[in-house]
Amino acid sequence: MNVLELEKVRKTYQKHVACDDISFDIEEGKIFGLLGPNGAGKTSLIRIITTITKADSGKILFNGEALNNTHPSKIGYMPEERGLYKKMKVGEQITYLARLKGFSKREAFEQLDYWLDKFDILDWRYKKVEELSKGMQQKIQFISTVIHNPKLLILDEPFSGLDPINTNLIRDEIYELNKKGTTILFSTHRMEQVEQICENIVLINKGKNVLEGQVSDIKDKFKEHIYKVDFVGKIPENIDEHANIVEEEENSIKVQLIDVGHANKFLNYLLSQGTLVTSFNEILPTLNEIFIKIVGGKSDE
Amino acid sequence: MxxxxxxxxxxxxxxxxxxxxILTTVLTPIGFIIFWVALIFIMSSGVEKKKIALLDPGNTLQISEKGKLRDGMVIYNYPRKDLEELKSNFEDYGYKGILYIPDQNLDSATLTFNIHYYSNDDISITTQESIKKAISSHARKIKMDQLGINETILDKLNTSVELQPKNLDKSKEEVSSSRAYVATALGAIMMFLIYIVIFIYGNMxxxxxxxxxxxxxxxxxxxxxxxxxxxxxxxxxxxxVGLTQFAIWGIVFPLLYLGVGFLFSGKLQQLQELTTTSTASNAGDIEDILVIIQELGNFNYGYILAIFLIFFLGGYVLYASLFAAVGAAMGDDWGEGQSLTLVIAIPVIIAFYIGIAVVENPNSSLAVWSSMFPLFSPIVMPARIVFDPPVIQLLMSVVILLITCFFFIWISGRIYRIGILMYGKKTTLKDFALWMFRKD
Structure with a gap:
């Protein structure tokens, strides 16, 4: 079952094409990464999914139904440009946002208690937002995003401006929500975060789908058959016939195999030449490397 | 919904x-009241009665025959003392000064009459005027006796002229001039209120x-x-919020007014006596005030209030939606929007000036046409309403205003939805036009 299906979604602003026939599906219960450099069209796309704006053309299905005005109540959205009412009290603020999502007063209060208790911040309830530190405000922001138990949680650069402790805290919450069945759309331009968190990604650049799929598949597809070999002693003299040395250190080399399908043969060769191999690992490209390779270092930034 | x-x-x-x-809602009436009470005290302390010794050795004023001087502000004593002697010790008797009447003639041929005032302080203008008035009216009595005329004969010389405007349009009731006077004031007040509301709450x-x-x-x-x-x-x-504030003031002000009137009734009465006794010409004013109070009761307040509220709300909604659109278009920078708010402020200010002209001349063609134009009508029409404009004009004005309100809300909504998501770019009027027609 797909929570979200996009088919050839297109959006233009005057002459600028923000989304150029973007298509992808998000399977229920997954953590899905929406990647792209700044200005690639991520936020435009998210605003379409959250019904803030409308696509010019294309099809969007939420839970199998065409996207409509009832769906925002099932979506939790933390925009990149986010904030809170500074003069409002924490409790009022969160319940207000929950009620705008369609919660009754009672439901809102129940959920408020649950989350304040969970983050161990029950005593913040009557504090004004402006009295809180920035990190504390981010927690409140997160709570107000998820308070209505959304089916799909959209996080646009959720970790920007967070210190490492809060980053971990929020990341753990994301995992926990995901375990309970919330599907998560995670939008960022920071690849290392995606690698840690997401199972599936779509990469967009200049409004176009560039790459889509499971993180492990993508890495496999873009691998360059590079292996890291740790050893004791010497490497064979004629190793050049089998592999190109990419990097060489004392007791460790990185090689790119010439005969790409035969890592076993290469290992055998090393052993047969009397090299004492202590470890043999394939080095997969990072998403960052793949990203730069595809985008070519060129983005709108 | x-x-x-x-x-x-x-x-x-x-x-x-x-x-x-809470502070502005509570403090504004309190501030007014403090101002008012202070005014009462200042006025009543300014008119504190002074005791003055009047020396008339030549009996020019004929006090014993013609009666004592009457004055609300000065108490005259008539000690039988010598001027030189009194000069040295008048303050010991509690006198503020000595009024000395030099020996001179006072008859029907006298045109100027000289008196001397001795004191250690400067004499205030009000006291001066008060003394001059008292002596002058006393002299008048003496002269009238000499000429053999009395007040009743003099009164017969006066002719009071009353102008009654008669409107040839039969549908109109005859309007008395005092009614026009009261209506002008009421119209101006209502117009001013709406003008203020548009700016304060629109900005909010x-x-x-x-x-x-x-x-x-x-x-x-x-x-x-x-x-x-x-x-x-x-x-x-x-x-x-605006309505709440006005409702609170609408209840609190009259209560405070009554309260102050009750608490300071003594002082107020004193003030009133002073003003009535000291100035002879006041009798006519009081009559006018009575007529005005009577006229105030003659207006159909339910009708006026209802019409006022319609234009009050219509004007507010119309301009507030424009202010909302401008607010959405503004960036983080306050100064940026100044020129845009000016665009809104101009019609309001023009309407206010038209309103001032309309209060003077409520049925001119300027009045009629500007009260049809929806950007002006919320300010201009309330200024006219007390002058009973034709119902058809009123209806047309309301309908045009309501239609424009919906139209402006719609347009502002379109600008708003785009504007609130725009950051970092300076917005121009051209952008407004583009946003209006941009799809979602």
Whole structure:
């Protein structure tokens, strides 16, 4: 079952094409990464999914139904440009946002208690937002995003401006929500975060789908058959016939195999030449490397 | 609709419970009252009665025959003392000064009459006037006796002229001049109130929109509600705050007025006596005031209030929606929007000046046409309403205003929905036009 299906979604602003026939599906219960450099069209796309704006053309299905005005109540959205009412009290603020999502007063209060208790911040309830530190405000922001138990949680650069402790805290919450069945759309331009968190990604650049799929598949597809070999002693003299040395250190080399399908043969060769191999690992490209390779270092930034 | 209601509630409650709202709502009437009470005290202390010794060795004023001098501000004593002697010790007797009448003639041929005033302080102008008036009216009595005429004969010389405007249009009631006078004042007050409301509460809406934008909460909000609901909720919520404030003042002011009248009744009465006894020409004024009070009762207040409220709300909604659009278009920079707010302020100010002219001449063609034009009518029509404009004009004006209100809300909504998501770019009027026609 797909929570979200996009088919050839297109959006233009005057002459600028923000989304150029973007298509992808998000399977229920997954953590899905929406990647792209700044200005690639991520936020435009998210605003379409959250019904803030409308696509010019294309099809969007939420839970199998065409996207409509009832769906925002099932979506939790933390925009990149986010904030809170500074003069409002924490409790009022969160319940207000929950009620705008369609919660009754009672439901809102129940959920408020649950989350304040969970983050161990029950005593913040009557504090004004402006009295809180920035990190504390981010927690409140997160709570107000998820308070209505959304089916799909959209996080646009959720970790920007967070210190490492809060980053971990929020990341753990994301995992926990995901375990309970919330599907998560995670939008960022920071690849290392995606690698840690997401199972599936779509990469967009200049409004176009560039790459889509499971993180492990993508890495496999873009691998360059590079292996890291740790050893004791010497490497064979004629190793050049089998592999190109990419990097060489004392007791460790990185090689790119010439005969790409035969890592076993290469290992055998090393052993047969009397090299004492202590470890043999394939080095997969990072998403960052793949990203730069595809985008070519060129983005709108 | 439910969500719009939530927004209205938040906008309303967050303002009404704010300390500044409570303070301005409470302090404004208190400030007025303090000002008023202070005024009463200043006035009554300024007119403190002075004791003055009047020396008339030549008996020019014929005090014993013609009666004592009458004056609200000065108490005259008539000690039988020598001027030189009194000069040295008049303060010991509690006199503020000595009024000395030099020996001279006082008869029907006297045109100027000289008196001397000795004292250690400067004599205030009001005291001077008061003394001059008292002596002058006393001299008049003496002269009248000499000429053998009395007040009743003099009164016969006076002819009071009353101008009664007769409107040839049969549908109109005859309007007395005092009614026109009262209507002008009422019209001006209502016009001024609406003018103030448009600026104060329109700006409040604008600031509130900007605050949400600079706080960056707006994108969170519009992922739950339509931008239009947000804008509408804001306009209605802030409008309700304005109505609340006016309702509170509407109740508190009369109560305080009565309270002060009761608490300071002594002082007020004293003041009133002073003004009536000291100035002889006041009798006519009092009559006028009585007529005005009577006229005030002759207006159909239910009708006036209803019409006033329609234009009050219509004007507010129309301009508040424009202010909302401007607020949405403004960036984080306050100064940026100044030129845009000016565009809104200009018609309001023009309407105000037209209103001033209309109060003078409520049935001129300027009055009729400007009260049809929806950007002016909320200010101009209330100025006319007390002059009973034709119902058909009133209806047309209301209908045009309402249609324009809906149109402006719609247009502003379109500008608003785009504007609130725009950051970092300076907005021009051209952008406004583009945004209006841009699709979602």
């Amino acid at each position: 439910n969500k719009t209601w939530l927004i209205i509630k938040r906008e309303y409650l967050s303002r009404v419970t704010k300390r500044t709202f 809406v604008m600031r509130s929109v900007m605050e949400e934008k600079t706080n960056r909460i707006v994108e969170v909000l519009i992922s739950s509600v339509r931008p239009f609901q947000l804008m509408l909720g804001k306009i209605v919520g802030v409008g309700a």
